[in-house]
Amino acid sequence: MRIVVIGGSGHIGTFLVPRLVRAGHEVVNISRGTSTAYIDAPEWRQVRQVAADRERQDAEGVFGATVLDLEPDVVVDLVCFTLESATALVEALRGRAAHLLHCGSIWRYGKSRKLPIAEGADSTEPPLDEYGIQKDRIARMLKQETASGGLVTTTIHPGHIVGPGWHPIGPLGNLDPAVWSALATGQALRVPGSGTEMMHHVHADDLAQAFELAIANRDAAAGEDFNIVAPTALSVRGYADIAAAWFGRTATLESVTWEEFRASTEPGYADASWGHLDRSQCFTIEKAKARLGYAPAYEPEQAVLESLRWLIDNGELDLPVPRPLGSEPLTPPR
Numbered sequence: 001m002r003i004v005v006i007g008g009s010g011h012i013g014t015f016l017v018p019r020l021v022r023a024g025h026e027v028v029n030i031s032r033g034t035s036t037a038y039i040d041a042p043e044w045r046q047v048r049q050v051a052a053d054r055e056r057q058d059a060e061g062v063f064g065a066t067v068l069d070l071e072p073d074v075v076v077d078l079v080c081f082t083l084e085s086a087t088a089l090v091e092a093l094r095g096r097a098a099h100l101l102h103c104g105s106i107w108r109y110g111k112s113r114k115l116p117i118a119e120g121a122d123s124t125e126p127p128l129d130e131y132g133i134q135k136d137r138i139a140r141m142l143k144q145e146t147a148s149g150g151l152v153t154t155t156i157h158p159g160h161i162v163g164p165g166w167h168p169i170g171p172l173g174n175l176d177p178a179v180w181s182a183l184a185t186g187q188a189l190r191v192p193g194s195g196t197e198m199m200h201h202v203h204a205d206d207l208a209q210a211f212e213l214a215i216a217n218r219d220a221a222a223g224e225d226f227n228i229v230a231p232t233a234l235s236v237r238g239y240a241d242i243a244a245a246w247f248g249r250t251a252t253l254e255s256v257t258w259e260e261f262r263a264s265t266e267p268g269y270a271d272a273s274w275g276h277l278d279r280s281q282c283f284t285i286e287k288a289k290a291r292l293g294y295a296p297a298y299e300p301e302q303a304v305l306e307s308l309r310w311l312i313d314n315g316e317l318d319l320p321v322p323r324p325l326g327s328e329p330l331t332p333p334r
Contacts, residue, residue, distance in 0.1 A: 001098075002026045003215070004072040006054070007079030008047075009035050011161050012103065015208035016076070018043035023212065028070050030054075038165025058085050064092025074215055078103045083137040090142070094151045099218050101211060104139050104157040106200065106227060106281060107132035115198070116233075116284035119157075119225055128279070139225050146223030154214045154221040156207070159229035159283065160276070162303040163204035164310035171239040173199060173276030174269040177317055180308070183240060184247040184319045188254045192261035195237040195253060197277040200229040203303035206296040213292040226288040230300040233282040242301045246308075246322035 008017045008029035014037040020027050021043035033051035037044060050070065057063035067075060067089065075097055080086050086102065093100055109117055110125035110132070117123040127133045135157075142153040160169040170179045172191065182189045210228040214221040234242075237253065244251035262270040288294035298306075305324055311317040 001073035001215075002028065002071060003074045003076060004028045004030060004067055004070050005076045005078065006030045006067070007077070009037055010078065011038070011163060011166065011204050012078050012158075012207055012211070014038040014165065015163070015205040016078075016211050017047055019208050019212045020215075021046050023216075028072070030067070030070075038163070054079065054085075058088060061088070064089050068092055068096055072097050074099045074101070076101045076103075076211060076215075080138065081131065082134050083141060086138040087141060090145055090151055090153070094145075098152060099215065099222075100142070100151055100153045101214055101221075102138060102142055102153065102155045103211075104155045104225065105132065105135045106157050106159050106229070106283065107279070108136035108139055108157060109279070109281065111278060112198075112280050112282070115282045117227065117281060118284050119227055119287055124279075124281070129275070143223055143225065152218065152222045154218075154223075155225035156210055156214065157225060157227045158207045159200040159202040159227075159281075161204050161207060162201045162300070162307050164307055166307070167311065167316075168304045168307045169199060169201065169272075169276060171234075171236055171243055172269075172273050173197075173236070174272035176265065176269040180243070180317060180319055183244040183249065183251060184322075186244075186249045186252065188252045189240060190256045190261055190264055191236060191240070191253045192256055192258045192273065193236070193277055195235065195255065197236050197280040198233045198282045199236075199239070199276055199300075200233040200281055200283050201300040201303055202229045203296070203298035203306075206230065206294075206298055206303075209296070210288060210292065210294050213288075213294060217292055220291045224287075224291065226292065226294075227283040227285065228288060228294065229283045229285060229296075230298055230303065231285065231296055232299060234300050236277065239301070243304070243322075246305060246324060247320055248323070
């Protein structure tokens with residue numbers, strides 16, 4: 001099939017586009033043309049690149065026509081953030097494409113009520129911010145579109161995406177490099193809350209696997225949404241303990257109030273920590289396993305360790321080389 005990937009040069013596309021090429025599809029990548037995939041792969045030489053500024057074309061009302069001109073069988077939309085933008089694309093593709101796959105987010109869900117969180121269950125409070133509200137509205141619109149006999153759609157909701165080429169969400173739910181330094185050198189780490197709050201990561205290649213499976217199993221994926229995460233989630237305490245052990249250390253955690261934590265770190269890091277830990281989310285992947293055959297290759301700590309090694313090797317984190325306890329991280333299937 002001819003598959004058009006919108007925003008295929010980022011986290012997910014780095015792994016998804018080569019997978020689709022290896023599966024025998026003709027792949028077209030639409031991007032602004034300002035970045036390349038995080039990891040080079042020979043399959044990219046077979047990909048047609050189309051430069052387009054989606055934000056500008058959405059404002060002009062022509063982005064749907066840009067996608068249609070490429071005559072896609074399948075469209076994978078990795079960079080849609082508003083209901084207005086998603087609706088315009090659906091209206092352009094209706095009757096002209098076979099399948100639209102949208103990248104949502106687990107932040108369509110708010111604070112946890114019951115764990116693990118399942119699709120369609122009353123497991124969380126409503127979304128907490130505009131990003132999550134828009135992702136929730138998009139997912140609901142797409143589900144209704146397919147249920148009413150319109151365009152076949154599928155929504156994939158990833159957890160906190162991890163992989164080589166970018167910083168992972170760390171044990172305090174933020175991107176502060178000082179967290180890794182404290183764990184690597186045995187310094188005390190100030191932890192807000194109880195330390196039992198949960199975060200659910202996913203390796204970018206496991207996420208790419210889910211998109212590929214949904215394309216290959218269109219009937220099973222039609223009109224559905226799927227939470228795509230690692231097999232397990234990490235608590236703050238557990239995450240810190242595992243990470244410290246990579247450096248031959250034992251995590252020393254100092255429990256502080258949120259007020260004390262905010263006073264001791266930058267506002268952006270504090271806000272990110274609150275956003276992740278206040279939600280305290282853990283998801284089930286049983287629906288994706290049953291309907292799509294989803295089989296993640298990475299536990300969350302394996303994905304984070306791979307990311308840290310890349311950052312250290314490329315000079316983006318000044319830390320000793322971490323060593324895993326037990327087996328090496330799994331190699332993603334090819």
